[in-house]
Amino acid sequence: MSIRITCIKKSNGHHEDPHHAISDLGWINEQTNEAKRSTRLEMYDWIKNHDGVASVLDARGNKARVGVREHANGTKYVQTYADRVWTDNLLALPECR
Structure with missing residues (x-):
């Protein structure tokens, strides 16, 4: 499965890197056009451990x-x-709604 990330949601507070502030990512499955949202850790795990492809x-x-x-x-x-x-x-x- 290949997805395209379309928006992000940032958490408040101090972060050592602006990428750490991303709490959620909105995305679209490029094959089915289904839209969903995942946490930063869910996305990390999907890409790293399940050969997920995101762009x-x-x-x-x-x-x-x-x-x-x-x-x-x-x-x-x-x-x-x-x-x-x-x-x-x-x-x-853009920020996810």
């Missing part, structure tokens, strides 16, 4: 793949990467 489209329609990362303090999170560089495409998405 984000930028304003120009370019696709950036979403990968998993883990901070030195143990915080698990997801972040986009393109051309072998970690990017901030998730942070540019």
Whole structure:
């Protein structure tokens, strides 16, 4: 299954990295057009342990793949990467309603 992340929800408070502030991600299954929402940890687990494929489209329609990362303090999170560089495409998405 391949999904496209369409929005994010951020939690309040202090975070060591802005990607840690993402609490939920809204997404669309690209095969069925079904829309759902997952927590940051659910998305991390799905990509890492279930071979899930997630991506984000930028304003120009370019696709950036979403990968998993883990901070030195143990915080698990997801972040986009393109051309072998970690990017901030998730942070540019609108807030989920």
